Amino acid sequence: MALARTYAVALTGMHGDVVEVEADIAAGLPAFVLIGLPDLALGESRKRVSSAAVNAGCPLTQRKLTINLSPAALRKQGSAFDLAIAIAALAAGGDLRPESASRVVHLGELGLDGRLRPVPGILPSVRAARAAGFEHVMVPHANADEARLVDGIEVTGVVSLRDAVIQHGGDLAPDDSLEPAAVAAVVDDIAAEPEMADVVGNDEIVEALVVAAAGGHHVSMIGPPGAGKTMLAARLPSILPDLTDEQALDVTSIRSLLGVRIGHELLRRPPFEAPHHTASQVALVGGGSGRIVPGAIVRASHGVLLLDEAAEFPASVLDALRQPLESGAITIHRAGGVATFPARFQLVLASNPCPCGRYGSTDDECTCTPIARRRYLAKISGPLLDRVDIRLNVRRLGLAAVREADAGGQESAATRPTSEALRRRVAAARAVAAERMAGTPWNRNADASGTWLRTGPRRLNRAALGALDRALERGSLTMRGYDRSLRLAWTIADLETGGAPTAEHVAAALYLRRGTTI
Structure with a gap:
């Protein structure tokens, strides 16, 4: 009888639990048994691990192999357990040093050719391993840079299962013929932040947004089409200070969970999310029938969530924001588990004053009935609006303001405050508040x-x-x-x-x- 163990990480939302992966080889007919509440993708790892081990030149035992994922009552999901299962099985068979495998957390999906493929959620998984007291993790080569963003833990990036076995003292010759698996295909399309100096007129609205940025206050903007509500809201992140180390880890971890390609550095600028008004409650809050996926409010953590055409959102979707606005977190309950995500964001609600958008305009006549106007904005409930600190009425620019800006040309643009200048004001005000608190x-x-x-x-x-x-x-x-x-x-x-x-x-x-x- 041979027994060996190593470790992996089971993610539930952004929370990771270290899982002990035990391998036992016993006499009996050849079999590969996997126990410990695996989901479908994890259950299929038996085929992936067996084929990968053969093609890596270190086939698994031909006796009865039992793999246990402990704690047994914790649900495990995904293919990131493949490497840990293979290492535990090979350690039990004597193909590598069991004491070396038992000190390392292994993360990664195996291809049939033995290569290690990148998996989502590496950053929160490595954070969980460090919190549990581990000092060494082994990850796919494509995820190594992301894993190294976590300080205080040694990271080894390997191309294949063969390389992993060699790292643990296996008697195999290196194989340089295998190319590293491709990096995750999902790329976060982070565009350059728009400049606040582009805003012509509406100086009082810009000043109100500076107040919102300095204190982290939520904002509502109501005005006719073409008044610049979306343009102003999209520029709010540009005047927010850079994220702190802890905030940057949270934001980057969320992107990692979504499978977004992470570079050599943490994301330092506040995120900006603007879901369409047809988005469902699950798209906004998060959820899913299998793995719980974060929604728009989680992706906007430590940044800005813009709900453009807010009155067009279903009332039930808007009211789902009420609890996260108060607590700064969202807990999603599903049959498969409970996941808690950070959800501390700045909410910006932008809406027309009525269905036709012309109510209150001096040059257009509104054709909406009084009851239609009341029903239109009634979707933004009183309890939700009570959580919004700043409520702005945005007016269209008049001809005089446009001509003045055009006549001033570059001179006029140079006198308008830039995002960088406003960001310095915001940072100074936040420093005063932080010192007071x-x-x-x-x-x-x-x-x-x-x-x-x-x-x-x-x-x-x-x-x-x-x-x-x-x-x-x-x-x-x-x-x-x-x-x-x-x-x-x-x-x-x-x-x-x-x-x-x-x-x-x-x-x-x-x-x-x-x-x-x-």
């Missing part, structure tokens, strides 16, 4: 607890809070709206003075909250 779980005003702002040393005086208190008494603000307006006032103060908000800052926050531009 040192020792707390938060570093942005939008994340701060309302109780923390209303009590203790950060409580504002009655003169500053007068407008907010009256609005709450009249019922024009909910308690959530009160706290969100207070956070907004702190952001405005951080941008202007860096001190505590005054009555003027609170008034400006209320104007932004109620849908009036500053």
Whole structure:
């Protein structure tokens, strides 16, 4: 009887569990038994591993081989267990050193020719291995650069199963005839960020977006077609600061789960997602019948989620955003398991004022009935809108503004603030907020607890809070709206003075909250 073990990682969402892969060779008729709740793709690994081992020059035993994936009650999915299964089986058969295999986490899919193919989710898998205390992982050559983005763990990239056996002391000669398997085909099409200086007019909207970026506040924009809502929203990520190391790891891990090609560096710019209004709730939130796939709100984590034509989305889809907006995470329950993903994003809702889009326009007459207008915007429910801090009315540019910009030419463009200049303002305001909230779980005003702002040393005086208190008494603000307006006032103060908000800052926050531009 021979027994050997190695390790792999089972991913559920972004959470990884280290799985012990045990191989036992016993007397009996030739058989390859795989136990431990494998899914269909993992169950087929028996054929892949057997053929790969033969073609790599190290065939598996002809006796009864049992592979156990422990813990047995944990569901395992995908083909990333192939390498660990093959190494455990060969270690049990004496083809390599069992003690070497037992110290390494193995990840990768085997081709029938013995080559290792890249798999999605390498980055979160390596993070899970490091968290479990492992110091060495072995991955396909195509995933090696991605795996090395995780500090504190040794990464070995191998081209084939034969190379992996040699790494563990197997008595085989290297085979240089095999080319590394191709890198994952999915490529994240990251376009250059648009420039805020391209925006002509609408200076008050740009300033409101700076406030949103500085504090991490959600934004709603309502205006007629052609007013520039989409153009403005698409430029919001360009004024956000670069991601921190932890945020960059989260964003890059999410892309890794989706099978996106990851380069030599972590993704440092905030992501931008703009799903079409026909997107389903599953497309927005995530899910799936087999492996739980992250949706648009997860892909937008630490960045911006734009819902253009928000009133065209089904109400049930929009209301699915309410819980993630509060908690900054989304937990998806399926029969196959429960997955939790980060979902801390800035929401931008852009919508026309009515079905025809001309309501409130000075040059076009709206043909919609009052009830049609109410029904149109009613899809954006009150509870969802209550979570939006800044509500803007966007107007079309007038002829005078266009001609002034055209007449100014390059001179006029040079005087408009660039994304880089606005980003410096945002970063400075965030630094002020982070210093104020040192020792707390938060570093942005939008994340701060309302109780923390209303009590203790950060409580504002009655003169500053007068407008907010009256609005709450009249019922024009909910308690959530009160706290969100207070956070907004702190952001405005951080941008202007860096001190505590005054009555003027609170008034400006209320104007932004109620849908009036500053």
